[in-house]
Amino acid sequence: xxxxxxxxxxxxxxxxxxxxxxxxxxxxxxxxxxxxxxxxxxxxxxxxxxxxxxxxxxxxxxxxxxxxxxxxxxxxxxxxxxxxxxxxxxxxxxxxxxxxxxxxxxxxxxxxxxxxxxxxxxxxxxxxxxxxxxxxxxxxxxxxxxxxxxxxxxxxxxxxxxxxxxxxxxxxxxxxxxxxxxxxxxxxxxxxxxxxxxxxxxxxxxxxxxxxxxxxxxxxxxxxxxxxxxxxxxxxxxx
Numbered sequence: 001x002x003x004x005x006x007x008x009x010x011x012x013x014x015x016x017x018x019x020x021x022x023x024x025x026x027x028x029x030x031x032x033x034x035x036x037x038x039x040x041x042x043x044x045x046x047x048x049x050x051x052x053x054x055x056x057x058x059x060x061x062x063x064x065x066x067x068x069x070x071x072x073x074x075x076x077x078x079x080x081x082x083x084x085x086x087x088x089x090x091x092x093x094x095x096x097x098x099x100x101x102x103x104x105x106x107x108x109x110x111x112x113x114x115x116x117x118x119x120x121x122x123x124x125x126x127x128x129x130x131x132x133x134x135x136x137x138x139x140x141x142x143x144x145x146x147x148x149x150x151x152x153x154x155x156x157x158x159x160x161x162x163x164x165x166x167x168x169x170x171x172x173x174x175x176x177x178x179x180x181x182x183x184x185x186x187x188x189x190x191x192x193x194x195x196x197x198x199x200x201x202x203x204x205x206x207x208x209x210x211x212x213x214x215x216x217x218x219x220x221x222x223x224x225x226x227x228x229x230x231x232x233x234x235x236x237x238x239x
Contacts (some may be wrong), residue, residue, distance in 0.1 A: 002081055003049040004088075005032050007039035008099050016104035016238045017089045019082065019120075021113030023211070024070045030213050031110075041230060042239075044100050048085045050078055067145060070112065075119070075151035082107075082120045090126065104128060106238035109135060110227060111208065114167075118154035121163040129236035130165040131229040134173055134207050137184045153178070158187030164231040167199035169227045173207040197219040200228065217224035
């Protein structure tokens with residue numbers, strides 16, 4: 001059993017659903033607000049607590065303690081938890097009175113969750129579209145956080161993306177250089193992927209530009225990215 005935060009429209013209709021994948025800070029107020037904002041747009045938004053087995057990073061301020069929790073969530077465990085979230089949404093869609101249209105499911109994620117969104121779109125055919133906010137695309141350099149685990153990264157699965165993914169990235173992201181963004185674009189193009197994934201880079205902003213609790217928040221880029229996300233989902237059958 002895995003806890004999750006759910007927000008949905010207050011009616012009896014079956015709505016498209018979005019799996020919301022958190023940052024390294026877990027299911028904190030920002031992620032809950034993202035879910036509620038999606039609910040106001042007509043979606044059932046489900047944010048699984050991927051770190052529940054190891055602890056709750058949301059109230060922590062010690063970055064090393066947060067990293068220790070996040071490090072326990074291996075790639076395959078995260079993919080399994082995402083599959084569980086998709087199955088739960090599918091099961092809701094089978095009920096006689098359901099709030100989920102399980103044929104219209106998308107995924108979005110932020111930072112750590114942005115990478116998860118790319119990887120899930122490559123693995124699960126149930127996902128119709130994805131939006132990845134500044135998620136790492138390539139394996140970190142040896143000795144850097146995240147490099148320890150032998151696992152694929154979005155760049156490695158460019159040819160396997162099953163659903164169209166919109167990547168929203170920052171020009172001045174110190175953790176995700178533009179070179180890796182261009183490499184991802186090249187991987188998608190070389191694979192001649194029919195899903196027509198797209199990457200948009202916002203000039204003059206840094207990592208986390210959508211997170212309104214951070215100093216890196218940029219209101220204009222955040223609003224434009226949000227509008228792009230909604231249009232992307234609706235253009236690809238998640239509406």
